Amino acid sequence: MQSVSSWNRPLTLRQAQLICLCALALHVLPLILADAMYLDDVWRAQTAIGHWSGEGRLLTQWLHAGLSFAGGAINLFPLPLLLALPVAAYALARLAVHYFVEPRPSDLLVVLPLWYSPFFLQNLSYQYDGPAMALGVSAMVLAITVGPRRLLAGAALIACGLGFYQVTLNLFVGLCCIEAVRGLLRGDELTKVLGAAGRRLLQALSGGVLYLLLALPWMSGQRLALLAFDSAWPGEVLRRLGVVFEHVALLFTPGNLILAIGLGLLALIGVMRAVPALRSAYGLGGLLVRGIGLLLVLLVLLSMTSGIMLIFAYFIHGARTLMGFACVLVLLLYLARRGLGEASPHRALILCLPLLSMLSLAYAYGRVLEAQKAQTAAIAQYIGQDILSHPELDKARAFYLLESNQSDGWLPAASGALTRAPLLALIRSSDFVLLPEMMTQVGMGQFYLNSSANQSPPPAWQADALAARGGTPVVDNRFYRIYLIDQQGYVVTKPQHRPWTLP
Numbered sequence: 001m002q003s004v005s006s007w008n009r010p011l012t013l014r015q016a017q018l019i020c021l022c023a024l025a026l027h028v029l030p031l032i033l034a035d036a037m038y039l040d041d042v043w044r045a046q047t048a049i050g051h052w053s054g055e056g057r058l059l060t061q062w063l064h065a066g067l068s069f070a071g072g073a074i075n076l077f078p079l080p081l082l083l084a085l086p087v088a089a090y091a092l093a094r095l096a097v098h099y100f101v102e103p104r105p106s107d108l109l110v111v112l113p114l115w116y117s118p119f120f121l122q123n124l125s126y127q128y129d130g131p132a133m134a135l136g137v138s139a140m141v142l143a144i145t146v147g148p149r150r151l152l153a154g155a156a157l158i159a160c161g162l163g164f165y166q167v168t169l170n171l172f173v174g175l176c177c178i179e180a181v182r183g184l185l186r187g188d189e190l191t192k193v194l195g196a197a198g199r200r201l202l203q204a205l206s207g208g209v210l211y212l213l214l215a216l217p218w219m220s221g222q223r224l225a226l227l228a229f230d231s232a233w234p235g236e237v238l239r240r241l242g243v244v245f246e247h248v249a250l251l252f253t254p255g256n257l258i259l260a261i262g263l264g265l266l267a268l269i270g271v272m273r274a275v276p277a278l279r280s281a282y283g284l285g286g287l288l289v290r291g292i293g294l295l296l297v298l299l300v301l302l303s304m305t306s307g308i309m310l311i312f313a314y315f316i317h318g319a320r321t322l323m324g325f326a327c328v329l330v331l332l333l334y335l336a337r338r339g340l341g342e343a344s345p346h347r348a349l350i351l352c353l354p355l356l357s358m359l360s361l362a363y364a365y366g367r368v369l370e371a372q373k374a375q376t377a378a379i380a381q382y383i384g385q386d387i388l389s390h391p392e393l394d395k396a397r398a399f400y401l402l403e404s405n406q407s408d409g410w411l412p413a414a415s416g417a418l419t420r421a422p423l424l425a426l427i428r429s430s431d432f433v434l435l436p437e438m439m440t441q442v443g444m445g446q447f448y449l450n451s452s453a454n455q456s457p458p459p460a461w462q463a464d465a466l467a468a469r470g471g472t473p474v475v476d477n478r479f480y481r482i483y484l485i486d487q488q489g490y491v492v493t494k495p496q497h498r499p500w501t502l503p
Helices: 002-007 013-034 040-047 058-068 079-100 120-125 129-145 151-164 166-186 190-218 233-249 254-272 275-303 325-340 345-389 391-395 412-420 423-428 436-442 463-470
Strands: 398-402 480-485 488-493
Touching: 013 079, 013 120, 013 345, 040 436, 058 079, 058 129, 058 151, 058 190, 079 129, 120 129, 120 345, 120 423, 129 151, 129 166, 151 166, 151 190, 166 190, 166 275, 166 325, 190 275, 254 275, 254 325, 254 345, 275 325, 325 345, 345 412, 345 423, 345 436, 345 480, 391 480, 398 436, 412 423
Parallel strands: 398 488
Antiparallel strands: 480 488
């Protein structure tokens, strides 16, 4: 193993940052190559308007206004993402130094899940929001590395993270939990562990107050409303936790399940390595107290998978809000690294396997995005051609696109991948055939947009009731019907069956 050890040497901060930068670039490459607009990206690119300030994300608003040099939100992808990568790489390198003092290349594997986390793929899918969310993650990671005693610097970084994306607070709390686990296993006095936790809490509160002072005047009421604290509160929180863990369970394909079991065993060994020294120093009673403390910290860490989303009235259960799960992965790899032992650091290369699994998911997801991009472009072309080829539709002053239920995420070109890796469907989060704003890509600008650029009021009826009102459609094919009612055009998509695939 001499050849392995020869390159697995202690790194400087600059060297660690360079390796992290290469790893992050490798991860985002399939998203850049796919170049697929995701959900809100389409109308934002069309209108060049962000509307992030009403969501309390002032720094995201300023980021895009500044980069565009036009005061709006011009689509500059992938430039914002490319600029965010060095910042994120620096934050991860700082965290590796914080954990290992002189990290080796194999030690960097422990911190990479903060970016490689499978759920973070949905955050990165947004051409507008993705880079801002990445900067928010970087700010929270840096807040941990500056230390709890540097209150002002830590509070400012936390406020920055919240200004980019509020859910990044889950990452900060999760990283604080990892700090507590490290302290308990290291043998720190309980008063020292509790004191550090208290200073971190003060840091988070100070950052939260600073953020609210800046963002509160622009925030909408929907973003501030909390879940009603009544008799139904515990049941609703538990229901939400159940939804979150159902989503996490989608990770466990046959191969990933084996990896998870192996990581769990290594992590357990990493914990058990600390037991003899702790028992010798604190006795059996002290060891029991620390064991209870570890369990409590782990419960907090697991709850941070969704974290602050559990207490807000507006509950978003998409993959992008599960940022806290990255801290669970970091803790697993950190404990597994301990379990592999310090005497032979090259053994930590086995941690490449779970990261390779996450990387392969990113590339599979990139292909799914490309398939969806091609499908939506084709259907938009079909609709545009039908509108142009039927003169009676020239009378329509505006068009509405009404979606029938597509909850199965119809995408024939990627049906096999979505079946074998169900997490891809959650990350893709697509229950539509086409969005109305996508019609501008084929020159059809008279479609009603569900954004600030409203062209006409929305229809009062749903897609299922339109057939009874509209009578005979002008166009009726496999994918959609087009009606003309009172000089308004209505494109109603049809539910699509899952395609036949090989077993």
